[in-house]
Amino acid sequence: AQTVTQSQPEMSVQEAETVTLSCTYDTSENNYYLFWYKQPPSRQMILVIRQEAYKQQNATENRFSVNFQKAAKSFSLKISDSQLGDTAMYFCAFMTMDSNYQLIWGAGTKLIIKP
């Protein structure tokens, strides 16, 4: 079975600091996709960043970047220059093409940015 594990239930950092959220996954597939979604208090799920497993280069989106280690099945999210608006739940998710693009989700990490 494919699983996604987020080992940090909650983290807090000061505004402007850098924070890294961890995610590991388990799969026997070779072709898959990984995502980080953000869920602010408004409850809306917002895509932060995605990574294709066949790409060695780590994805980046402005202040957000990932460290994708395929052999270790690790997919961490780094937020640089953190802002108060980054306070949210962050979910790591995994998708394979063979599964009709179903997402398998981690339990989430609550990130609090302190002023």
Add this chain to the structure above:
Amino acid sequence: NAGVTQTPKFRVLKTGQSMTLLCAQDMNHEYMYWYRQDPGMGLRLIHYSVGEGTTAKGEVPDGYNVSRLKKQNFLLGLESAAPSQTSVYFCASSYWDRSLAKNIQYFGAGTRLSVL
């Protein structure tokens, strides 16, 4: 700029009552999904659809039924609500972009359901 719209946003039911949650998307997406979100857990897939007229079971389908009579709508039904179905329900839609080789799910704002 509607995207994925879920109705209602909140609902309180008594045990045994029935209700239908509506999900509508205006992006012409083929794939639609219903998830539930419970405290301390990631989203879990209830049912999904790969196109108009099709439905399939996800990870936690028991107690729910779905229908996709129109491409833009995906209905989630609870025939006899139970307290264990108290949760936040999310609908999502997606399509496979062949040129970019990507499939991204877009989410509705969620429905908070309480079953007493």
